[in-house]
Amino acid sequence: MTRLSTLDATMVLAYAVFIFALAQWVSRRRAGVEDDSAGYFLAGRTLPWWAIGASLIAANISAEQIVGMAGSGYAIGLAIASYEWMAAATLLIVGKVFLPVFLKHRITTMPEFLEARFGPTIRTVMAGFWLVLYVFVNLTSILWLGSIAVTKVAGIDQDLALALLGLFALAYQLKGGLKAVALTDIVQVALLVAGGLVVSAIALGRLGDGGGILAGFARLTREVPDHFHMILGPDSPHYKDLPGLGVLIGGMWIANLSYWGFNQYIIQRTLAAKSLAEAQRGIVFAAFLKLLMPVIIVLPGIAAVLLAPGLAKPDEAYPTMMALLPPGLLGLVFAALTAAIVASTASKINSIATIFTLDLYARKVRPGASERQLVTVGRITACVATVIGIVAARPLLGGLDQAFQYIQEFSGFVTPGILVIFLTGLFWRRATEAGALAGALASVVFSAAFRFSPVPALTEVPFMHRMTIVFFASLALTALVSWLRPAPASTGHDMMKDVSFATSRAFNLAAALILVILAALYAVWW
Numbered sequence: 001m002t003r004l005s006t007l008d009a010t011m012v013l014a015y016a017v018f019i020f021a022l023a024q025w026v027s028r029r030r031a032g033v034e035d036d037s038a039g040y041f042l043a044g045r046t047l048p049w050w051a052i053g054a055s056l057i058a059a060n061i062s063a064e065q066i067v068g069m070a071g072s073g074y075a076i077g078l079a080i081a082s083y084e085w086m087a088a089a090t091l092l093i094v095g096k097v098f099l100p101v102f103l104k105h106r107i108t109t110m111p112e113f114l115e116a117r118f119g120p121t122i123r124t125v126m127a128g129f130w131l132v133l134y135v136f137v138n139l140t141s142i143l144w145l146g147s148i149a150v151t152k153v154a155g156i157d158q159d160l161a162l163a164l165l166g167l168f169a170l171a172y173q174l175k176g177g178l179k180a181v182a183l184t185d186i187v188q189v190a191l192l193v194a195g196g197l198v199v200s201a202i203a204l205g206r207l208g209d210g211g212g213i214l215a216g217f218a219r220l221t222r223e224v225p226d227h228f229h230m231i232l233g234p235d236s237p238h239y240k241d242l243p244g245l246g247v248l249i250g251g252m253w254i255a256n257l258s259y260w261g262f263n264q265y266i267i268q269r270t271l272a273a274k275s276l277a278e279a280q281r282g283i284v285f286a287a288f289l290k291l292l293m294p295v296i297i298v299l300p301g302i303a304a305v306l307l308a309p310g311l312a313k314p315d316e317a318y319p320t321m322m323a324l325l326p327p328g329l330l331g332l333v334f335a336a337l338t339a340a341i342v343a344s345t346a347s348k349i350n351s352i353a354t355i356f357t358l359d360l361y362a363r364k365v366r367p368g369a370s371e372r373q374l375v376t377v378g379r380i381t382a383c384v385a386t387v388i389g390i391v392a393a394r395p396l397l398g399g400l401d402q403a404f405q406y407i408q409e410f411s412g413f414v415t416p417g418i419l420v421i422f423l424t425g426l427f428w429r430r431a432t433e434a435g436a437l438a439g440a441l442a443s444v445v446f447s448a449a450f451r452f453s454p455v456p457a458l459t460e461v462p463f464m465h466r467m468t469i470v471f472f473a474s475l476a477l478t479a480l481v482s483w484l485r486p487a488p489a490s491t492g493h494d495m496m497k498d499v500s501f502a503t504s505r506a507f508n509l510a511a512a513l514i515l516v517i518l519a520a521l522y523a524v525w526w
Helices: 006-026 037-045 049-060 063-075 078-104 110-117 120-154 158-174 178-208 213-223 251-262 264-271 276-297 299-307 314-322 329-365 371-397 403-411 415-427 433-451 463-484 505-524
Strands: none
Touching: 006 158, 006 178, 006 329, 037 178, 037 264, 037 329, 037 371, 049 178, 049 264, 049 276, 049 329, 063 078, 063 120, 063 276, 063 299, 063 314, 063 329, 078 251, 078 264, 078 276, 078 505, 110 120, 110 264, 110 329, 110 415, 120 158, 120 264, 120 314, 120 329, 120 371, 120 403, 120 415, 120 433, 158 178, 158 329, 158 371, 178 213, 178 264, 178 276, 178 299, 178 314, 178 329, 213 299, 251 264, 251 415, 251 463, 264 276, 264 329, 276 299, 276 505, 299 314, 314 329, 329 371, 415 433, 415 463, 433 463
């Protein structure tokens, strides 16, 4: 454990004051203009590409990535970077295939898309699914892993850190909603990238013994070569977490497509774009940033294998590397870590409020609610969700060694079903609401059967393979139920009708460059 110097504490406090003031400034409204749900939940559909790209990364990269993936880098190695690098390719698919559909139909929430395609029941069911997942898995994990880092570096009580992180994230976005989050995320991401590069540079410089960063990296690859393989073999003790080629051609695609394409928490900022072209430019910006992320969040964890061997828990790797930093730089990096936690927490809180308000309250509780009432309910929901996340974090995640892997595994209970219902909804006209519901519910049942089975052969199946098996089983059930219970002729809207999938030359060139870089990375570190 280290302690923040007066200079460090001053830098962190200055960041907090600045980002809070900036959020309030961008949230201001013109005189005589009332709050409305489109402005609060979708920033008035006016976001530029740079805000979209930065906000996608800020929403995604938080404590569960920085602390959790650095911990997995410490325990497993570079193979964990597949979560970042394959996400870059996934983002290109989202921009090319999914966004044109969503923006053509001016979708506000993902449950709303499901109602437009299938019917009202599945909208309610999936809104409930997402609310439970967001509050009790995602929000709690962001706060818990963030509090680990804050406690490790600043030395304050962890429960106090939990409360401070949650309440600050709530306060800074409470007035402006998504606009406050997205338009400040460019600052948050710039600080995150700068701070992460500083940690990696200091760690590698320490390993280089005066020879510089490259010498440090060479030493790392030489002394821990087992941590520099992207594809793990069956003999690896971590094969169950990242099962070889199954990562490239199996379950990770299911996780990534569901997360980046159909996850309200992520896709909401693209739905708020000025135009489809602007959203696609933001997607490309985020994809390039994804290529950089392993340098920022995985490499310090691998460096900790030599610099801090024998850590009690892998999740302590990143905070321990921060302890190497001198006063001033420590404050900068701690502010960057706090920025990531706060930005991601604020995004999650806003998405929880969006789904509850628009998909449940406005439809089931008070269909005739005014715009002002909807915004008020959204703010109340944000407050309640934050309190639940703070209170539930320790009981749910307090005893885990690698929280990141836990989050991925249990998110995988619903991920295959979510992907099934969206893909069939988009690409198969005959898919029905009954079939989609069956597939979504079967995903949870099948996943639980694997995870908690008394048969060892089932429980030993790597969770990525499990997601692949469950995906195809749920898909088959969706097809069977849709065939047995066809929808009335008046339902089953074709969401692909009149949608153009043409992309600009700049998008195509950028996509090609990203794919070439990815191929080179996997070829070098195979």
